[in-house]
Amino acid sequence: MSVVILHPIRAYADTSVYGGVFDREFSAASRTFFAQARAGYFKRVVSAAVSDELARAPVAVRKFFNAARSGADEVFVSQKALDLQERYMQAGIVGVKWQTDALHVALATVAQCRLIVSWNFKHIVRFDKIGLYNAVNAMHGYG
Numbered sequence: 001m002s003v004v005i006l007h008p009i010r011a012y013a014d015t016s017v018y019g020g021v022f023d024r025e026f027s028a029a030s031r032t033f034f035a036q037a038r039a040g041y042f043k044r045v046v047s048a049a050v051s052d053e054l055a056r057a058p059v060a061v062r063k064f065f066n067a068a069r070s071g072a073d074e075v076f077v078s079q080k081a082l083d084l085q086e087r088y089m090q091a092g093i094v095g096v097k098w099q100t101d102a103l104h105v106a107l108a109t110v111a112q113c114r115l116i117v118s119w120n121f122k123h124i125v126r127f128d129k130i131g132l133y134n135a136v137n138a139m140h141g142y143g
Helices: 015-020 027-038 048-054 059-069 079-090 096-110 127-139
Strands: 009-013 042-047 073-075 115-117
Touching (some): 009 027, 015 027, 015 059, 027 042, 042 048, 042 096, 048 096, 079 127
Parallel strands (some): 009 042, 042 073
């Protein structure tokens, strides 16, 4: 039996997922995500924010990211994303110290991603934060 994928899900993977490939705790999950993306389940979206953060990562992580970039949609930091990031911060979802986490969410939102893949359980993947991000998005016309 074969699976037909009509429309892959647009998925934004933040920095933690790329680094997770080489992390004992997250390697299996990260590798599974990238394998499923290669199989067509996901249309990966990468951003300059991920690229900038990974510039300081170990060589193996940077090489993996650069190889994984091919075939992904690349989004750039736009004024819309910066405005949405600021709205998240004004809503108190994250503070200035964690503004890059808010930028990841804003970039994924503006790029119309249906999901964000992240191992950041403090500022992105938390039930209370997800609801707040979604509320700000809804207030400003985003899905």
